[in-house]
Amino acid sequence: MKKMFLNRSLTVLIPAVFLMLTSCVAQNEELSLKSKDNLNKITLSLTQDGKLSYKVTRKDQVIILDSPLGLNFENNDFTSGLSVVKVSSIEEKREKYELKVANNKVADHIFKSKSITFKNSKGALMTIDLIAGQEGVAFRYKFTEQEKQTRVLKNELTGFHIAPNAKGWLQPYNKAGDYTPGYEDFYINVKPGDPINGARGESIGWCMPALFNVNEAKNWVLIAESGTDGAFPGCHLDPDSKDGIYRIAFAKNDEKYTLPLPDKGNAFPESNLPWIMPWRVIMIGDKAGDILLSTMITDLAPASKIEDTSWIIPGKAAWSWWSHPEDFTPEMYKKFTDVSASFGFRYTLFDAGWEKANKEGKIIDHALSKGVQPLVWGYSAEYFDAEKRKKRFKELAEMGVKGVKIDFWCSDRQEVMAALQGVFEDAAKEHLLVNLHGTTVPRGWHRTWPNFVTAEAILGTESYFYEPRFPEKAAEQNTVLPFTRNVAGPADYTPFALTFRKYKRVNTSVHELAMAMIYTSGIIHFADSEEVFNSLPNELKILIKEMPATWDKTEAVVADPGKSIVLSRKKDNLSYIIGINGTNSSLPVSIDLAKYGKGYSKFKIITEGKDPLMDFKVETFPITANRQYNVAPKGGFIIEFIK
CATH class of the missing domain: 1.20.5 (Single alpha-helices involved in coiled-coils or other helix-helix interfaces)
Structure with a gap:
């Protein structure tokens, strides 16, 4: 029985x-979506009580562990009690476009997409869009209904769960102050769950992009966001990464030291409906070089809103502030305009104090007479109000100004994100280029507004004035930033600073010169004096004259964040290999010259001279096969192929 x-x-x-x-x-x-090549996959999951999470895999290996999703509004909760209402069919779309400022001129990627709609216990609807491509996955929240009442988002549960044996490079997000947040701190090598330690100032979180080496060091991941506009603040990651979960955090109310922003108590995201929120982007690569070359952030950003972009031309500029920070005389500005003219630079940058100098010495007219286009500095508060901004841009354009460097934004609040979109749009109407300083990190905006050619948001060469730890850490940082900050968008590092400042440089001369070709920036603002430029060997003067400000094709030859980076760069008929060493030891590098020098008969190599800190050595050799180099500690090299 x-x-x-x-x-x-x-x-x-x-x-x-x-x-x-x-x-x-x-x-x-x-509830899942795979890329067309079936390698990258994002999968959503619902618990019995309706809590939402996701995970990300590559080749069926976990990249992002089970991580929380959900939104909590003032009057509506989408963190539990959720159920699936609708799952769209999978669509395939191709993103093919050209960038004015890029590692590779043409981006061309195919994505699979799917939308999943959930309802909460009140019957309110929330949709999550999923994207999967060969470079990674992404998702965003959206609300498609029409609703005039403003919704206030108190909390976003989104997290990124990183395995405990991973390693990361993360930048602290500094607390609001006179010059912060400005994304100008060191990238720190951390393990998941580590507290913030070693920041330049008091910090309240971690910045994005955030780089991790995961899956037993077999994969690299960069966490970022794309498509942020006036409907959302810029976001960072919460400082508490307990159990390796890095959660989304919003801009703070006190980020208003430099701008006429109201005190809200809490600067929560708010909008009426429909409301489309930014993409949460997870770039994945088998090598760090895959991350460096990824265009996923711009792939997900809106297409260009400027129909005719022929007037947007990347270039180089001389800049007086770094070598003469106290001299705002017409004579000094004219001297640096003459440097631009002698080196064939398209631009010259007039920094703070330029308006008085122009009244006294007509520095703009002098630049135009030399065939050099002037760029001018401005303070963010002058460009925050829409009507004042439009009037100011019109005045500058009528004066003959070609672009603006707008400084001291120091905020990620939603109102600032909206103002930046207004800056790009209003500047474009007057055919003005835009360079942001003291600012948030770009979020794909240089695709949507190609006149946005560069931004600071980087710990650059001005730190030789202000940061005592910078000389020792700069070389290491220079091998991390191309895999983090520069992936987000063009970076105004202001390279080539040979003169010793308050904190003495220890990187070699070639390392400093190579930075102008390692970083991608729509305008390369060269730091240093007329005397330094004129003292260079003739071969280096020619190199600087010919050096492009954007590239047709880039390959990562060596990609080891924190240690070394070697890039192959091509523009028209120019071809280079550039490398830097981020360590205190000599670094052996092997390069297949026959591969990268195909079609060329010989090559010129620039290395350190007798005094590694100041001197250069230039040698020419015939093309051979593999060639071994020992890159000097904190050193670099530049190879130029010759027909």
Whole structure:
């Protein structure tokens, strides 16, 4: 009797378990999305009480562990009690476009996309868009209904769960102050869960982009956001990464030291509906070089809103502030305009104090007479109000100004994100280029507004004035930033600073020169004096004259964040290999010259001279096969192929 009962129980139980497992598998497939190459996958999951999470895999290996999703509004909760209402069909779309400022001129990627709509316990709807491509995955929240009432978002649960054995490079997000947040801190090598330690100032979180080496060091991941506009603040990551979960955090109310922003108590995101929020982007690569070359942030940003971009031309500029920070005389500005003219630079940058100098010495007219286009400095508060901004841009354009460097934004609040979109748009109407300083990190904006050619948001060469730890840490940082900050968008590092400042440089001369070709920036603002430029060997003067400000094709030859980076760069008929060493030891590098020098008969190599801090050595050799180099500690090299 017992045996008969057991058999009957098993007969009922086994199909039930099978149906339950089949149902779970079906739901996972319904709530998941794979890239076209089937390598990258994002999967959403719902618990029995309706809590939402996701995970990311590559080649079926976990990249992002189960991580929380959800939104909590003042009057509506989407953190639990959720159920699936609708799953769209999978669509395929191609993003093919050209960038004015890029590692590779043309971006061309195919994405799979899917939208999943959930309802909460009140019956309110929330949709999550999923994207999967060969460079990673992304998701965003959106609300498609029409609703005039303003919604206030108190908390976003989104997290990124990183395995405990991973390693990361993260930048502290500094607390609001006179010059912060400005994304100008060191990238720190951390393990998931580590507290913030070693920041330049009091910090309240971690910045994005955030770089991790995961999956037993087999994969690299960069966490970022894209498509942020006036409908959302810029976001960072919460400082508490307990158990390796890095959660989204909003800009703070006190980020208003430099701008006429109201005190809200809490600067929560707010909008009426429909409301489309920014993409949460997870770039994935088998090598760090895959991350460096990724265009996923711009792939997800809106297409260019400027129909005719022929007037937007990347270039180089001389800049007086770094070598003469106290001299705002017309004579000094004119001297640096003449440097631009002698080196064939398209631009010259007039920094703070330029207006008085122009009244006294007509420095803009002098630049135009030399065939050099002037760029001018401005303070953010002057460009915050829309009407004042439009009037100011019109005045500058009528004066002959070609671009603006707008400084001291120091805020990620939603109002600032909206103002920046206004800056790009209003500047474009007057055919003005835009360079942001003291600012947030770009979020794909240089695709949407190609006149946005560069931004600071980087710990650059001005730190030789202000940061005692910079000389020792600069070389290491220079091998991290191309995989982090520069992936987000063009970076105004202001390279080539040979003169010793308050904190003495220890990087070699070639390392400093190579930075102008390692970083990608729509305008390269060269730091240093007329005397330094004129003292250079003739071969280096020619190199600086010919050096492009954007590239047609880039390959990562060596990609080891924190240690070394070697890039192959091509523009038209120019071809280079540039490398820097971020360590205190000599670094052996092997380069296949036959591969990268195909079509060229010989190459010129620039290395350190007798005094590594100041001197250069230039040698020319015929093209051979592999060649081994020992890159000097904190040193660099530049190879130029010659027809």
